[in-house]
Amino acid sequence: xxxxxxxHRSPARYLATRTATGTKLGGRMAGLIAGNMAPLRLTNKAxxxxxxxxxxxxxxxxxxxxxxxxxxxxxxxxxYLTPMISxxxxxxxxxxxxxxxxxxxxxxxxxxxxxxxxSCGPRGVEPCMWCATGRQSRCDHVTGGSVSAGLxxxxxxxxxxxxxxxxxxxxxxxxxxxxxxxxxxAVLVEPIACAVHSVRRVHVPxxxxxxxxxxGTVGLFTLLALREFTQAGPxxxxxxxxxQRARAKELGATEVFEPKRAPRALRRATGGSLQxxxxxxxxxxxxxxxAFECTGGAAGLSTALRLVRAGGTVVVSGMPNSGVDLTPLWxxxxxxxxxYASDHGGPGALGDDVPNxxxxxxxxxxxxxxxxxxxxxxxxxxxDGYVDAVYPLSRWRDAIGxxxxxxxxxxxxxxxxxxxx
Amino acid sequence: xxxxxxxxxxxxxxxxxxxxxxxxxxxxxxxLGSKVxxxxxxxxxxxxxxxxxxxxxxxxxxxxPLPELLKPGMxxxxxxxxxxIPLPQMQTPDIRQRILEHVLELAARKGVDDVELVAAxxxxxxxxxxxxxxxxxxxxxxxxxxxxLRNHDAEDKANLVNLGKTDHGEDVELNKRAxxxxxxxxxxxxxxxxxxGPKSVSVGxxxxxxxxxxxxxxxxxxxxxxxxxxxxxxxxxxNRMADLLGGHVKVFTIETTMNxxxxxxxxxxxxxxxxxxxxxxxxxxLAVKRGNDMLPPKxxxxxxxxxxxxxxxxxxxxxxxxxxxxxxxxxxxxxQRVEVNGQSDVGIFGVPFICPYNVNSIMNPILVTSMGxxxxxxxxxxxxxxxxxxxxxxYHPMPNEFHPVHHPSYIDFFEEVLAETTDPAQLExxxxxxxxxxxxxxxxxxxxxxxxxxxxxxMWYWAAHAMDHLxxxxxxxxxxxxxxxxxxxxxxxLGDALEMAKHTVGSSPEISYLHMPPLTLADVR
Numbered sequence: 001x002x003x004x005x006x007x008h009r010s011p012a013r014y015l016a017t018r019t020a021t022g023t024k025l026g027g028r029m030a031g032l033i034a035g036n037m038a039p040l041r042l043t044n045k046a047x048x049x050x051x052x053x054x055x056x057x058x059x060x061x062x063x064x065x066x067x068x069x070x071x072x073x074x075x076x077x078x079x080y081l082t083p084m085i086s087x088x089x090x091x092x093x094x095x096x097x098x099x100x101x102x103x104x105x106x107x108x109x110x111x112x113x114x115x116x117x118x119s120c121g122p123r124g125v126e127p128c129m130w131c132a133t134g135r136q137s138r139c140d141h142v143t144g145g146s147v148s149a150g151l152x153x154x155x156x157x158x159x160x161x162x163x164x165x166x167x168x169x170x171x172x173x174x175x176x177x178x179x180x181x182x183x184x185x186a187v188l189v190e191p192i193a194c195a196v197h198s199v200r201r202v203h204v205p206x207x208x209x210x211x212x213x214x215x216g217t218v219g220l221f222t223l224l225a226l227r228e229f230t231q232a233g234p235x236x237x238x239x240x241x242x243x244q245r246a247r248a249k250e251l252g253a254t255e256v257f258e259p260k261r262a263p264r265a266l267r268r269a270t271g272g273s274l275q276x277x278x279x280x281x282x283x284x285x286x287x288x289x290x291a292f293e294c295t296g297g298a299a300g301l302s303t304a305l306r307l308v309r310a311g312g313t314v315v316v317s318g319m320p321n322s323g324v325d326l327t328p329l330w331x332x333x334x335x336x337x338x339x340y341a342s343d344h345g346g347p348g349a350l351g352d353d354v355p356n357x358x359x360x361x362x363x364x365x366x367x368x369x370x371x372x373x374x375x376x377x378x379x380x381x382x383x384d385g386y387v388d389a390v391y392p393l394s395r396w397r398d399a400i401g402x403x404x405x406x407x408x409x410x411x412x413x414x415x416x417x418x419x420x421x
Numbered sequence: 422x423x424x425x426x427x428x429x430x431x432x433x434x435x436x437x438x439x440x441x442x443x444x445x446x447x448x449x450x451x452x453l454g455s456k457v458x459x460x461x462x463x464x465x466x467x468x469x470x471x472x473x474x475x476x477x478x479x480x481x482x483x484x485x486p487l488p489e490l491l492k493p494g495m496x497x498x499x500x501x502x503x504x505x506i507p508l509p510q511m512q513t514p515d516i517r518q519r520i521l522e523h524v525l526e527l528a529a530r531k532g533v534d535d536v537e538l539v540a541a542x543x544x545x546x547x548x549x550x551x552x553x554x555x556x557x558x559x560x561x562x563x564x565x566x567x568x569x570l571r572n573h574d575a576e577d578k579a580n581l582v583n584l585g586k587t588d589h590g591e592d593v594e595l596n597k598r599a600x601x602x603x604x605x606x607x608x609x610x611x612x613x614x615x616x617x618g619p620k621s622v623s624v625g626x627x628x629x630x631x632x633x634x635x636x637x638x639x640x641x642x643x644x645x646x647x648x649x650x651x652x653x654x655x656x657x658x659x660n661r662m663a664d665l666l667g668g669h670v671k672v673f674t675i676e677t678t679m680n681x682x683x684x685x686x687x688x689x690x691x692x693x694x695x696x697x698x699x700x701x702x703x704x705x706x707l708a709v710k711r712g713n714d715m716l717p718p719k720x721x722x723x724x725x726x727x728x729x730x731x732x733x734x735x736x737x738x739x740x741x742x743x744x745x746x747x748x749x750x751x752x753x754x755x756x757q758r759v760e761v762n763g764q765s766d767v768g769i770f771g772v773p774f775i776c777p778y779n780v781n782s783i784m785n786p787i788l789v790t791s792m793g794x795x796x797x798x799x800x801x802x803x804x805x806x807x808x809x810x811x812x813x814x815x816y817h818p819m820p821n822e823f824h825p826v827h828h829p830s831y832i833d834f835f836e837e838v839l840a841e842t843t844d845p846a847q848l849e850x851x852x853x854x855x856x857x858x859x860x861x862x863x864x865x866x867x868x869x870x871x872x873x874x875x876x877x878x879x880m881w882y883w884a885a886h887a888m889d890h891l892x893x894x895x896x897x898x899x900x901x902x903x904x905x906x907x908x909x910x911x912x913x914x915l916g917d918a919l920e921m922a923k924h925t926v927g928s929s930p931e932i933s934y935l936h937m938p939p940l941t942l943a944d945v946r
Contacts, residue, residue, distance in 0.1 A: 261836050268833050273861040276825075 001044045003418070004164030005396055007072065008088040010039035018075025031401030034073040040091075042396055048160035050101070051146045052124060054171045057100035058114070062187040062390065063162030064094030064415045065403040067218065067296050068319045069154075073400060076321040085155040086148035092162025092416070093154030096177060096186035103171045112174040113189040115371050116152035117341050118142055118159070122170035134344035134369070137197070152341070163393065165418045175371045178379065184387040185378045187415055188221070190342075193374035195221035198317040198339030199229055200370070204290060206231035209270055211288035213304050215239035215248045215256070216406070217386075217413055218317050219294035224381050226292075227252040229373075236269060236288065238262045238303065243410040250382055259303070266307050281306060283328060288312065298322040308334055315339050342370035386412040392420035423462035426759025426941065431455040436695050439706075441771035441938065442816040442898055443784065444725045445713055446691070448706075449915055455932040456765065458806065459694060460941035463681040464756050466733015470516070473737045474523045477675060481740030482748070484673060487524065490604055493532035498599045499524060500573070500626055501608040503542035504552050505777035507679055508612065512729040516677050518558030520608045520737075524675075525561065537598055538570040541607070541625025544632065544866070544873035545778065546827050547572040552781070575628040575873065576863050583630075584669050587661035591634035596626040600670050607742075609676045611749045613796075613940065614648040614757075617676050618746030619656065619663035629857050629875060634658055638845035641882040642889050646799035648942060650750070663742065675739040678752040679732040681939035688728070692939055718820075725774045726781055757942035761806060764945060766930035767922055768807035769915075770797045772817040773938050778872065778880070783824040786903050787831050787877050789817045794894065795883030797935065802944040806933045810892040812922040814915070819899035826870055830862045834877035835906065843908035845885040853878045892925045 017037045021030045034040075050057060069091050071077035093116035102108045119136035120127040123145025130138035143149040150156020153169060160167030177186045199222060204210065210232045212219050219237065226232050234254035239245045245256040257265040263282045267274045272286010283306035291304035296318030304314045305328040313335040329336055345368065389411050391399035396416070403414040429435065437448035438457060451457065467473045478487040491497070501517045504510070521538070528536055538557065540548050553570060554562040562570065573596050574580065582597040599605050599622070607625075611617040624632065634640075635658035641647070643654040650656035666672070684691040688709060690702035698706070713721060736752040738745045776784060776792035784792070793815040798805065807813060823832045838852050853875060856862065862874025888894075894909045895918045904911045912918035922930065935941055 264833055265837060267861065268837060268855075268859070271860065273864065274829075 002047050002165040003393055004043060004045050004090045004160065005092075005393060006041055006043050006045065006088045007091055008039050008041065013037055013039040014075050017073065021074040021076070030070075030074050031404030034070070034404065035397035035400045038073040038075075040073060040396070040400075042393060047166050048158060048168045050168050051158065054103065055101075055122075055168050056103050056106070056171070056174070058095070058097035058112070058167050058169050059100055059165065060092070060095050060097045060162045060167065060416075060418045061111070062096050062183045062387070062415045062417055063092040064187050064191070064387070064413050065399065066094055066191065067216065070400075070403055071296065071319060071321055074404075077319065078321060081151065084142050084149055084151040086150055086157040089150065089155055089157045090161035090164045090167065091154050092164070092167075093152045094187055094190040094415075095162040095167075096183050096189070097162075097167075097169075099174070100166075103174075106171065106174060106176065111177040111179075111186070113177055113186050113371070113375070114153065114169050115173045115175065115193070115342060116154055116190065117173075117343075118147060118150050118152060118156055120145070121172040123147060137341040137343045163396070163416055163418065165393075175375060177375070181375070181379050185383055188217075188383060188386060188413060189371065189374045189378050191217050191413075192221045192224065192377050193342035193370040194218070194339070195225040195317070196229065196370045196373045196377070197342040198222055198292060198315055199225040200345070201337050201339040202290060202313050202315055204230035204232050207233040208289040209233050210235045211266060211291040211304065211307055212237045212248075212253075213291060213293050213300040214295035214318065215241075215244035216294065218296075219292070220244070220247055220251060220412065222292050222294055222317055223248060223251045223253060224377060228377060234269065236266055241407045241410070244407065247412070262303060263307060270309075272309070280325070283307065284309075290315065292317050293320075294318050296321055298324050305329055305334065308332070310334075313337060342374070344369035387415050388412075389414045390417045390420075392416070393418050394421070423464050426459055426461040426757075428759065428761055429457040429459060431457060438695050438934065438936070439691065440769070440816050440934075441773040443772065443789075443818050444718075444721050444774040445818075446710070446771070447816075448695075451769070451915075451934060452919070452932060455934060456761070457934045457936050458759055458761055458941055458943050459936050460681055460757050460759060460939050461755070463692065463733070463939065464735045466680055466735060467737070470519055470734050470737070471523070473734070474520055477737040477739040478523060478527065481673070481745075482738060483741030483744035487673060487739070488527050488531060490671070490673060491528050491531035491533050492603070494535075495533055495603040496535045496601070497528055497533050497604050497606070498537045498539060498602040499606045499608065500539045500541045500596075500599055500622065501556070502610050502616075502621070502625065503540045503545055503572075504548050504556070504780045505545055506610045506612050506616065507730060507732060508775045508777060508780070509683060509726075509728055509730045510555070510780060511679070511732045512685075513555065514558060515556050516610060516734055517556050517608050518561065520675055520677070521557055521561050524606060524608075536565075536569065537602075538565050539596060539599060539626065540572045541621065542572050543625050543627055544575055544629065544876050544879075546866070546870045546872050549870060573626050574867055576867050581628050584665055587658075587665050589658070589661055591658060591661060592630050593623065593662045593665050594628040594631040595622070595666070599626050600666075602670060605670050605672045607672060607674045609674060611676050611678050611753060613800075614650065614750055614753045614942065615653075615799075617749050618650070618742055619659035621674060621742070622672060623659050623662035623666060629873065631662070633853075633857075636879045636882060638849045638882045638885045642845070642885040644799075645886060646801050646805070648799050649802045672742055673739065674742045674745050675737065676745050676749040677734055678736040678749055678756065680735045681756055682732055683730045683938050685728055685731055722774075722783070754942065757800075757940045758802070758944050759941060761933070761943045761945045764804060764808040765806060765811065765933035766808060766926035767812045767814060767919070767932045768798070768805070769814045769932060769934040770816070771937070772797065772815055778876070779824075779827075782827045783822055785823040785828055785831055785835070786819050786821065786907055787835060787880050789819050790907055791880035791883045793817065793884075794887035794891075795880070797937065798884070798887040800935060800937065800940070800942050802942065804945045805890055806935055806943050806945055807891060809890055810925070812893045812895065812925050812930070813887060813891045814895050814897060814918045814922070816897045817899055819896055819903050821900060821903040827872060828877070829865055829871050830856055830859070830874040831872070831877040834881075839906050843888075845882050845888065848881065849878060893922060895921055
């Protein structure tokens with residue numbers, strides 16, 4: 001038996017949490033409400049079994065709390081995803097762990113990080129067109145194969161998740177962690193890989209102006225990846241909290257704006273004119289070439305759509321949780337691009353409109369899959385102090401509360417140390 | 422006979438004194454021994470203004486009578502001061518209307534057909550049609566608007582002309598129509614000693630390219646004061662430009678002065694010395710104060726903005742600018758000047774609801790600064806009422822509020838520029854050109870009713886001398902966060918402000934209160 005946090009089916013709790021956190025006050029108290037009302041419980045349960053010999057058991061050393069986990073707990077994640085999960089499951093997909101079984105090329109006791117996508121490889125099925133070309137995040141088989149439905153580890157009943165003392169992972173999901181990389185940095189590899197992936201989803205021309213909406217984990221790491229992998233010109237970041245502004249500056253933001261000031265400030269920086277609709281938020285005729293929406297909120301996406309220049313591109317990096325007015329998309333002829341998880345960088349990984357020659361050039365420069373790049377970034381970037389709140393599973397309510405208020409509390413990433421008593 | 426201005430020394434019998442604080446006022450008990458500087462009583466207005474105008478036009482100084490300057494077939498441009506003066510707006514008929522009607526009648530009689538009227542708004546916002554109508558009167562408006570009655574457009578490159586540089590290398594770039602006219606008539610209202618004379622044309626009809634030479638932090642810091650033209654670097658620059666201009670166009674100026682009656686009869690107590698308030702004045706004070714405090718902010722603003730001044734005209738002089746302006750200054754001094762013996766450690770200023778740039782608008786924090794530390798601090802001759810390193814205490818609630826149509830660049834100036842620095846020279850070096858050449862601000866200036874993008878910088882430079890001179894600036898009753906952004910401290914009461922000032926001026930400072938409005942020009946010996 002292992003100690004694990006378990007998300008279980010409870011329509012009543014789901015609806016109660018969603019309703020209670022839907023108000024302004026409720027949103028502010030989301031941590032408290034979700035901790036008490038969400039269908040999450042600490043339980044002793046049987047260890048997950050290995051579905052095959054190419055799987056290993058993992059002992060999580062640190063397991064992060066992601067925005068998508070919080071969306072799950074406050075009921076804001078879209079029901080669209082429900083076919084791709086199986087309950088009850090143990091959340092947690094940002095993991096640094098130790099292997100407990102021997103795998104070819106990966107001895108027992110290796111320290112690893114995990115690509116959580118449960119694609120054709122882990123499922124033991126014939127590769128779909130995406131997995132066959134290294135684009136696992138687009139896998140069409142996330143509901144089939146030898147494990148139950150689940151878009152990722154952490155949403156699958158059979159694999160377990162990081163918010164426990166044990167889970168299982170397929171060899172293809174694992175990446176060895178260099179000895180010099182601390183657990184606190186290694187646990188950031190998965191979100192960094194997602195950021196690398198989202199930056200690779202579009203072609204960022206040299207000198208292009210970029211707007212990042214949000215400076216939480218996703219936003220900061222997207223900034224990091226933009227500076228590492230592109231020759232973007234000015235990068236403007238919309239950040240809510242003081243510590244986020246300081247961190248964004250440290251990672252290379254050209255300017256950092258408070259949310260309410262973003263339209264005016266971006267207009268000052270990029271030119272154009274500010275327009276005031278009779279109802280609704282102001283927008284720019286002009287604006288940034290490319291925007292990355294990194295909050296997952298409707299307000300963030302709306303801001304991105306309103307502040308990108310005509311013909312520009314909006315990349316949706318944060319998991320979207322509600323609808324927005326798409327008129328700017330239509331009127332300004334914008335490109336809306338989704339960016340989910342990470343992959344091995346197959347054809348088209350740099351954006352479908354990028355000529356293969358350009359992609360090949362990047363490959364020739366020695367760029368690897370998103371995770372490999374993320375490991376290297378995690379080692380070299382100034383990320384000390386990004387994980388400054390680590391909780392044992394027994395204090396899960398405190399951890400969830402802290403994660404919901406991370407921005408206000410000056411924290412970037414809250415994590416569990418499942419082995420801690 | 423109006424009584425001259427004087428300096429009251431506060432003693433046990435002195436009643437609480439009136440201090441303006443934005444769209445409101447209060448009675449404040451000043452510490453014993455404080456000096457209160459009162460302006461002269463309001464001068465009597467000219468009874469027959471029309472006759473005085475006729476006389477001025479027919480008996481000008483240093484030029485032929487106006488009818489002799491008007492010829493058939495000539496090109497005539499008449500420029501007039503914009504909505505920034507007088508303050509508050511005067512009751513109709515506006516003096517501009519009266520003068521324009523006389524001038525236009527003379528021009529018509531002389532067969533002058535090519536006549537253009539231009540509001541000399543420089544980089545100020547355009548006047549709306551209704552504001553133009555109020556200034557020039559219904560008849561003139563109907564006859565000339567919109568084709569021949571316009572706002573000056575300092576960004577209309579095709580209609581500007583560069584006359585060259587002064588011997589100090591200053592560009593003189595002005596309204597083309599005005600400069601290429603056979604005669605340029607300028608109709609002025611001179612409310613302070615800063616205005617009129619060489620300033621009228623070389624500022625009112627200029628472009629940024631020209632204005633930047635005197636509207637900058639260095640010049641303003643060395644204009645001591647800008648209400649004392651001989652000691653004002655800004656006016657020295659105006660003079661050089663006017664000299665250059667004089668070689669290109671014949672200017673016939675008509676300057677007017679007003680008395681000290683800025684408030685209508687319902688609020689006449691605001692024009693009186695407090696110990697002379699009768700029972701009616703005291704009742705009026707209580708009623709107006711109570712009613713004003715209870716009003717919602719928007720309604721309160723609307724009421725103040727629609728309080729029109731019953732100004733009396735005290736002087737009308739016409740002719741060559743160099744000969745007319747000294748007479749105008751003489752009249753301004755007669756109305757406003759008061760001798761003060763020595764400087765004090767602390768100066769107190771009540772910032773009123775209006776300044777030149779918030780007529781029918783909002784007095785945003787930058788304008789509060791410009792009004793208090795610019796206009797009011799500089800209401801002196803010889804030396805400021807506060808000693809170097811002393812403390813300025815200003816009264817204004819200073820809400821973080823901006824008019825989005827009139828002051829768009831002010832919002833960015835406040836949020837972006839002042840967040841980085843409040844040093845006039847630093848922000849000038851880094852940001853002025855950006856704001857001045859910002860296409861969107863230029864678009865709004867030309868097509869909406871926005872002040873030019875560079876205007877908030879000028880307002881900040883306006884305060885440069887005071888910022889340099891004062892050791893500390895404290896705003897009583899101001900929004901703490903807003904004042905903090907501007908680099909100023911705040912206090913809830915005068916007592917607290919004086920307590921805070923202790924570190925700079927000690928516990929028994931000499932205090933001077935410049936009692937205005939009405940306008941008071943302290944001649945500090």
